[in-house]
Amino acid sequence: MQLHLSTWPEIESYLQHSKAILVPIGSTEQHGPIGLLGTDALCSEEIARRAGEEGGFLVAPTFNVGQAQHHLAFPGTLTLRPSTMIAAMTDWANSLRRHGFERIYWLNGHGGNVATMNAAFAEIQHGSSINPGHENSPTLRCSLRNWWELAGVSETIRELFPVGEGNHATPSEISVTQYLFPQAVKYADFPVRIAPSGPIFDAEDFRRRYPDGRIGSDPTLANPAAGKRLVETAVHSLVREFRNFAGA
Amino acid sequence: MQLHLSTWPEIESYLQHSKAILVPIGSTEQHGPIGLLGTDALCSEEIARRAGEEGGFLVAPTFNVGQAQHHLAFPGTLTLRPSTMIAAMTDWANSLRRHGFERIYWLNGHGGNVATMNAAFAEIQHGSSINPGHENSPTLRCSLRNWWELAGVSETIRELFPVGEGNHATPSEISVTQYLFPQAVKYADFPVRIAPSGPIFDAEDFRRRYPDGRIGSDPTLANPAAGKRLVETAVHSLVREFRNFAGA
């Protein structure tokens, strides 16, 4: 059940039996020579949508531009300042709280979002925590889950790509988008099969270290069949995890 | 050509021959008993996508939560504070400017966004305007266009719905989503065919005046065939308008 494909009376009904919602969150940033700029948003959006259908729970629109400052030297990357992202996530959460939601499960598709998301959670809670005497109002809980850490997914990744998974523009995430968007499978020459690894500093330095955008990965391993397996595993676990969270 | 389904080298190539991009922008807010919460984002997203295919230009991901404060009394509505929306639009625009884009065409799906969008444009320009000696840097131009004001569209709306178009949850926008999302066509009883009209103040007052969320409209007139005609008219005009804007 997708919020943006529902009417307000349908949401009013949903709130009669559940106070929980899932928000997919990603990033729009370079993913190397053959990875899509929307990879992180598309993966969490589609895994969430399928799980929402299967599990009968509500899925919000996707928070599709996140924290991608260190990818800015590659065209197409969009980023929020962390302070903007905190303000925007706070507004989304407060809108949901206003309607009676008490559990927000953020399904994340981008490792670089994790820090700012956790900071945003503290900002969201700060408002009520700082006021004495707020103890009786219903509380809001936010939970962050990276899709590749859902039960069984990382094991599947290790099995599929024992070598070359790397850290950015990985064959696993590219496999997922190849499965989901067969019309957008890309090709490129890879003079170096496995990209270099190392630290991340600012945007210019990033492009000097990782000239084609990958970190430690071999995207040529990606294939739609692997993507299908990853999506199915993730969806299966997500249905179960969300149910636990909603009832917690 | 959709940015999120492209790779960064594809965007780098695109920038060789064009500095213009389209950003669809909408809102996630109640649209009456049978209108979808995502109507405003979905309409501009899909019209933009089709025009981008036809016209060979670049379309960014959709800015999908906008300014919907006065719809907050209806469950499912999400809103940014205007100050947050200004910050977020500024970040999107600055990311694009950093890559060399000089023209951003914002295709808007929500009348309630217009004021904050124009405020954001001034905020985006402020940074460079306030500095003496910036005259030689390439300038950025932002343009706002509501899809229902594209050439021919409002005429078509008047022809299709001479009575009952109204101001919110209109048969025209609902027709568009019925055409685009046949799986999400909704039904409801309408004791009153044409909703009341009047002013908008705050959220509680809005729901008291317009108890089912509509303003002045008769959504029962909506039909997929009308939606198809509207989409085709809008796409046709958008291709031409964007081309002019890109070359301006």
Place this chain on the structure above:
Amino acid sequence: MQLHLSTWPEIESYLQHSKAILVPIGSTEQHGPIGLLGTDALCSEEIARRAGEEGGFLVAPTFNVGQAQHHLAFPGTLTLRPSTMIAAMTDWANSLRRHGFERIYWLNGHGGNVATMNAAFAEIQHGSSINPGHENSPTLRCSLRNWWELAGVSETIRELFPVGEGNHATPSEISVTQYLFPQAVKYADFPVRIAPSGPIFDAEDFRRRYPDGRIGSDPTLANPAAGKRLVETAVHSLVREFRNFAGA
């Protein structure tokens, strides 16, 4: 009745019978070769003051610097960032709400303010709309009115200046300030009688397109008698409109 020429006990008395106040708002920005930098603030201030006297209602001090980013290439122009203007208008409104005012009528003198003012209204309302359970507190209503759109004024303008009114530094607003400030009537040579028209982008581009600051207007048509007629028409309508608003 002007707030700044009143004492607090007088305001306390006023609040016994009315919860409505008028705030004049303008801009300090170039108005071409003979228009005053303060035109937009002075027009709304003086029309408001006279209407307040005639109608016996309360007029606040003038919000005299507004949104003038695209005039920054002309000396003397002052502007707030839109985000600052939203914060300041919010502070004014919250101060008034704190005293018990429930209706704020903003009489605007600058078209460029409209977007940011409407954004500010949404920001002002956001605070209470986002909190569940605020339904019982008295609500605040903000209303925006451009003085040239008061009943009868635009008709008078069309009659007085059928040609050459244009869009910026118009003979109508200059007539008003010539009538109000006879000591500040200015003269200049106008090699081109009617200024060019066109779009507005950033500040530098504005000055290149409109080198003397006017858009589409012929300020040589301005005269104090026309100003007198415009002021009287505006004052007359404003008294009636404000009364309706106050009682709404």
Place this chain on the structure above:
Amino acid sequence: MQLHLSTWPEIESYLQHSKAILVPIGSTEQHGPIGLLGTDALCSEEIARRAGEEGGFLVAPTFNVGQAQHHLAFPGTLTLRPSTMIAAMTDWANSLRRHGFERIYWLNGHGGNVATMNAAFAEIQHGSSINPGHENSPTLRCSLRNWWELAGVSETIRELFPVGEGNHATPSEISVTQYLFPQAVKYADFPVRIAPSGPIFDAEDFRRRYPDGRIGSDPTLANPAAGKRLVETAVHSLVREFRNFAGA
């Protein structure tokens, strides 16, 4: 010479021979039973205007709502948050700097503004100070002057009101507005001639301690003749001081 009664070409000319401008700044806040809410803005505005005429220098519009948080329990008081005031003063200063002004003399009419104004000066300077390598750009200087501290003014006050001057709603400032606005001279019974003195904490506490709004003053001593003398003394000194500042 008042900026808002000038045209942009006049300001462009002015900048040929002077980079200095005066900004009057005040507050809109309760001034006891017979003091005007606009006292602080009106005093600095009018002293500045007269000095600008006499000394031939430029005077900006008045920053008319300032820092009045602790007067909020009295109707009619308007206040900015300090953070908003800092943002707005920064925008005014940056607009002036953009045109080439290098000296801003803020003539202040409200003691409660002093702290936030000095904080704003540091915020204004921060932007350039924090960047290495900005040493060659022309610098901006802000100066704060309370009108009652201009040479000769405090001596005159002590002579005129050896007893009962007090700290808020003083006979000196009320004398000035009685002189400037004879149409707005107010009367009230004063059961207590000299108001109590003491500390200032928050707004509610202020009204409990100082029930009619005065602190330590006896406004019944105010008279237009005293106001005339104070204005003339202040104008005289201001012309000289501004000249020194402009040439510094």
Place this chain on the structure above:
Amino acid sequence: MQLHLSTWPEIESYLQHSKAILVPIGSTEQHGPIGLLGTDALCSEEIARRAGEEGGFLVAPTFNVGQAQHHLAFPGTLTLRPSTMIAAMTDWANSLRRHGFERIYWLNGHGGNVATMNAAFAEIQHGSSINPGHENSPTLRCSLRNWWELAGVSETIRELFPVGEGNHATPSEISVTQYLFPQAVKYADFPVRIAPSGPIFDAEDFRRRYPDGRIGSDPTLANPAAGKRLVETAVHSLVREFRNFAGA
């Protein structure tokens, strides 16, 4: 009693009998050729600590970076923007209010902090003052005290350093740090015994006027014995003043 060397149950006990706390606040900024960068924070921290021991009251951790914009041209200086300092002080105060504290005594070690601190106090109070109907909640009082203005201290300074005290990098504050940190007594050649005096504008200008960082002072007069006397005088007065404040 230092908060950071206490446990939460100890603070819970303390709140049974006192609602007052002292926060030392300073700056990290250049203090001339032999003054420590931490002078302002160290002086208030240590005077507060000793008074807290003697008087049995609670001392918070030190707010150690303040407002030092105009010292930025000297290496080692750290500064907050005034707007950041206001936000941070607000967060500290709100944290304390949340636990039940009602009196915060800020012992200040830096004249340049005073303006921003007072602005912060108004920001802290604004939140409750602006809301109608908050009259019944316990109020928070903030008080600012510069350590050199504690009873007896300025007299002692005048006695110890009748000549050469100056305004920045003074022998009195350097004496205090020499007494407190004998391991950090520094030496330098002083071609000019008494530094020049004058106004403060921006950071670059400051270093041009005061090339070694001092203003009007002769730090060679500093000595640990003088520091001892100043600390003891300050501690003695602080114990008494805090007690009065706590009981007010």
Place this chain on the structure above:
Amino acid sequence: MQLHLSTWPEIESYLQHSKAILVPIGSTEQHGPIGLLGTDALCSEEIARRAGEEGGFLVAPTFNVGQAQHHLAFPGTLTLRPSTMIAAMTDWANSLRRHGFERIYWLNGHGGNVATMNAAFAEIQHGSSINPGHENSPTLRCSLRNWWELAGVSETIRELFPVGEGNHATPSEISVTQYLFPQAVKYADFPVRIAPSGPIFDAEDFRRRYPDGRIGSDPTLANPAAGKRLVETAVHSLVREFRNFAGA
């Protein structure tokens, strides 16, 4: 070498041979029945100070109040909003960059700071990354290191406290403060030896789940000798790590 115990000429000299500095960062928050409120700041401050002496590098004052929102239900806890913490860290970093520092090593003492610190790093970098053409300015690198993750430290912790280390108010951090502050060793009855474990949501919920503030730990195991070993191990590793970072 501590910045606050140095003079500005000493920092100027230091910058001749090194562009690197260490900033200790902690939190002021409850640490259970016998842990100090300042634990997190004190541990990183003192480990940093000792390593700075041993390794001859520069240590800044301690950022002593961090992100402690979920501890707010326990008296004495101080917290910044994440957005404030980002602004303050940005100001510290920009001050250092202004002086020529290019490497900032943040030694962290609080797990709850990690997310907001990483968000702050992205905010700090954003300013330069977003501007095209900044490639030639020297770049700033920020690095975050938790003291308990320094080489050898976690191994030592596991050896010292194979059982009962837990997650908050751990015997290891309490051992460190017992060693460093023997005057502040605290005692309490522990009806339950090992505290419960579980998730963290908002402040009220935290206190309900963990009534004495601990999570999963047995602080009775803490002892000064263990603290000594941990400090020595951490200092030893930190000297080496900082040297690598400074030269990177």
